[in-house]
Amino acid sequence: MPSTLDSQLIAAAWKNNVPEARRLITAGANVNAVDDTVQSAFLIAASEGHLELLNLTLANGGDVRSLDSYHGTALIRAAERGHAAVVGRLIQAGVPVDHVNNLGWTALHEAVILGKGTPQYVDTVRLLIAAGADPTKPAATDGTTPLQAANDRGQTAVSAALDTKRPPAATTNPAPSSSEALLSAAAAGDANKVAVTLAAGAPLESRDSHRRTALLLASLNDHVDAARLLVQLGADPDAQDDRQDSAWLVTGVTGSVAMLETLLPANPDLTLRNRFGGISVIPASERGHVHYVRRVVKTKTNLNHVNNLGWTALLEAIILGKGTKPWQQIVQILIDSGANPNLPDANGVTPLQHAISHNYTQIATTLQRAGAH
The missing domain is CATH 1.25.40.20 (Ankyrin repeat-containing domain)
Structure with missing residues (x-):
């Protein structure tokens, strides 16, 4: 007891x-x-x-070896409920993937037989496949394979994940072909292929000739499903390529709130700098990504960060923006969220002075209301 x-x-x-x-x-x-x-x-x-x-x-x-009353692992329990993020964490912790409980089922069987075929279960199945779960393994009771069970239940997306052909098993460590296949699948947003290439031995942090990882390629192309799979398996959101871009940093360029939300659970380094010395909120402000800025200001991002040009996000929104409604909104969001309206550029020119020189009347008014001079 x-x-x-x-x-x-x-x-x-x-x-x-x-x-x-x-x-x-x-x-x-x-x-x-x-x-x-x-x-x-x-x-x-x-x-x-x-x-x-x-x-x-x-x-x-x-x-991670502990078993419940059904002789099942923590991974089986999480897979049954479709808790994909938990499944990914348990895989990282080393819980055996093909353990069979006293019902004769693995985690993959439970995700299909007791699952609902919804997106969270599709994610769960992909994670298990990536970790090496065998989609052809018959249940100990009736011999049903996960693929057969998915087909019988009309779980189309799950069946597609289970039926994706695996590339040849790795013969070297790492296998160049599997790494290339992983990067190609991530760039194309094919989450099913991402899973099977990982199962075939592709390293999670494989890099292409520009040192871009699979997660960076998925983020750059806004492929949320592929990125989520990689994140849940522990992919590094801070890995930078030969241009100093990372999966997190490029969200400020693309303005993808969905990708931002996908990457946040990976605890990206919000202080990481791009080749211009900027953090994600700066290019987002420059490009007029209103929804992104509105979301990223709720993180611990430093809104007064100064890049190599001597500009903050507020200055970039004014100097490189167009002064129209998106940039007007961004200026307001930044100020409301704590951006310093009086922080000047490297030449001592303030945001208000820049707004006036560009004839951005509405932005100038917003700045003045915030106490800018």
């Missing part, structure tokens, strides 16, 4: 009360202790899709 502290931790896990769980673990609670239904904080975090809690349990000794 679990101790009092362990029982309290299990109760906190069911409630996804991370601060309480952290307090109890610090006090000595065991993340692997199970109750009479063979539930532990670690297993609960996996089955309920509580990623922050899962990370807490893993950081405090979560046993």
